[in-house]
Amino acid sequence: MRNKSFQIKSHYRDYDVHWHSFDDKSFQDVFAGSRVAVIDKNVFELYQDRVGTIDSLEKVIIQEAREELKTAESSLNICQQLLDCGFSRGEKLLVIGGGIVQDLVTFAASILFRGVPWVFIPTTLLAQSDSCLGGKSSINFGNWKNQLGNFYPPVEIHIAPEYLKTLKAEDIRSGLGEIVKVHLINGADNVSRMEKNFSSLTSDDQKMSEAIYRALKLKAAIIEQDEFDTGLRLKMNYGHTFGHALESAKEFDISHGVAVNVGADLANYVSSKMGMISNADYEYLNSFLKTNLNRNDLTNVNLDLFLNALKHDKKNKPGEYGLILPDRIGNVELTFVPMGGGIEQYISEYFSTENINKVFS
Numbered sequence: 001m002r003n004k005s006f007q008i009k010s011h012y013r014d015y016d017v018h019w020h021s022f023d024d025k026s027f028q029d030v031f032a033g034s035r036v037a038v039i040d041k042n043v044f045e046l047y048q049d050r051v052g053t054i055d056s057l058e059k060v061i062i063q064e065a066r067e068e069l070k071t072a073e074s075s076l077n078i079c080q081q082l083l084d085c086g087f088s089r090g091e092k093l094l095v096i097g098g099g100i101v102q103d104l105v106t107f108a109a110s111i112l113f114r115g116v117p118w119v120f121i122p123t124t125l126l127a128q129s130d131s132c133l134g135g136k137s138s139i140n141f142g143n144w145k146n147q148l149g150n151f152y153p154p155v156e157i158h159i160a161p162e163y164l165k166t167l168k169a170e171d172i173r174s175g176l177g178e179i180v181k182v183h184l185i186n187g188a189d190n191v192s193r194m195e196k197n198f199s200s201l202t203s204d205d206q207k208m209s210e211a212i213y214r215a216l217k218l219k220a221a222i223i224e225q226d227e228f229d230t231g232l233r234l235k236m237n238y239g240h241t242f243g244h245a246l247e248s249a250k251e252f253d254i255s256h257g258v259a260v261n262v263g264a265d266l267a268n269y270v271s272s273k274m275g276m277i278s279n280a281d282y283e284y285l286n287s288f289l290k291t292n293l294n295r296n297d298l299t300n301v302n303l304d305l306f307l308n309a310l311k312h313d314k315k316n317k318p319g320e321y322g323l324i325l326p327d328r329i330g331n332v333e334l335t336f337v338p339m340g341g342g343i344e345q346y347i348s349e350y351f352s353t354e355n356i357n358k359v360f361s
């Protein structure tokens, strides 16, 4: 495998992304460099015997990865456990898990002693291909998703694709959702490249590893220009406005990346209804996106909850939804759409049984 390591430029400090196999000495050294780790509960149970180096850690804080636990209280609880074990500002905190553990620890690491260095080993497809980069923390608050947060990148990221072998199919689908998304916002060539390779990713480790690398490089190019989400990086939010609303409306009975895929399809649908893209473009993108979707993803959606959640999106202005909508294949733009001006009808049509039957006929 060619060396895929690369560096990310950041206003905090530049940080490196490294690639490993479990048996590499360089991977064992990552564990040896920390005394304390926060580890996803399932990852700990699956890997405590397989990656023997977990034994070398003095203190392991086990964190359950459930969306209902992605709260400020959970982050403060991590801070408490770090204080209890005498964690000092000069130490590197090792973090092993997916996006939920990452969000919780990013927030905790940013506030403990006004910031402690943390090293991230992402273990889900979504975290390896997307969330590990960019330093965002996103914490749920009240009934709404990702309302609190800040930016606090890790000092190092270490990717070992072997972790993906134990993921559930739904978590693979979720990671694929973010991989698809970053390609859909990066030009028509990237859209067609991903569309052609998509069906072989789950059966070909090499292709999957290349797709993770490519997704990270596409994201890196965006966050290096707009680390703090003021312009270009907002495009990464494609599928997320509707996706977060869907997560709330289905009471989190859908994985994040899959919700993002539905959200992208709905954004395309709305865009075609508003005349921003042609119906043929919508159909083309829909035929690709639905290869990662199934009927259940679009059913049992509480529309009131969906529309209410939409009103809480960070990009909104008073009286207007801030939506990331496509204006052609491979490009999206932040578009303000009046609340109560007809878009609610398009959303209702999209989730109607008639439309779902049509999409999955």
Ligand SMILES: NC(=O)c1ccc[n+]([C@@H]2O[C@H](COP(=O)([O-])OP(=O)(O)OC[C@H]3O[C@@H](n4cnc5c(N)ncnc54)[C@H](O)[C@@H]3O)[C@@H](O)[C@H]2O)c1
Residues within 6 Å of the ligand: 040, 041, 042, 043, 046, 065, 066, 067, 070, 097, 098, 099, 100, 101, 102, 103, 123, 124, 125, 126, 127, 130, 131, 132, 133, 134, 135, 136, 137, 138, 146, 163, 164, 165, 166, 167, 168, 171, 174, 175, 256, 257
């Ligand atoms: N901060 C960001 O930039 C950012 C970006 C995208 C998504 N997110 C957030 O990430 C979260 C979703 O993260 P995720 O998709 O990584 O999933 P996750 O963290 O929810 O983990 C999914 C499940 O997989 C388990 N798991 C983790 N690694 C495993 C492994 N190697 N083998 C077996 N099981 C494993 C977990 O215990 C959990 O049950 C959402 O809350 C989303 O909002 C954050």
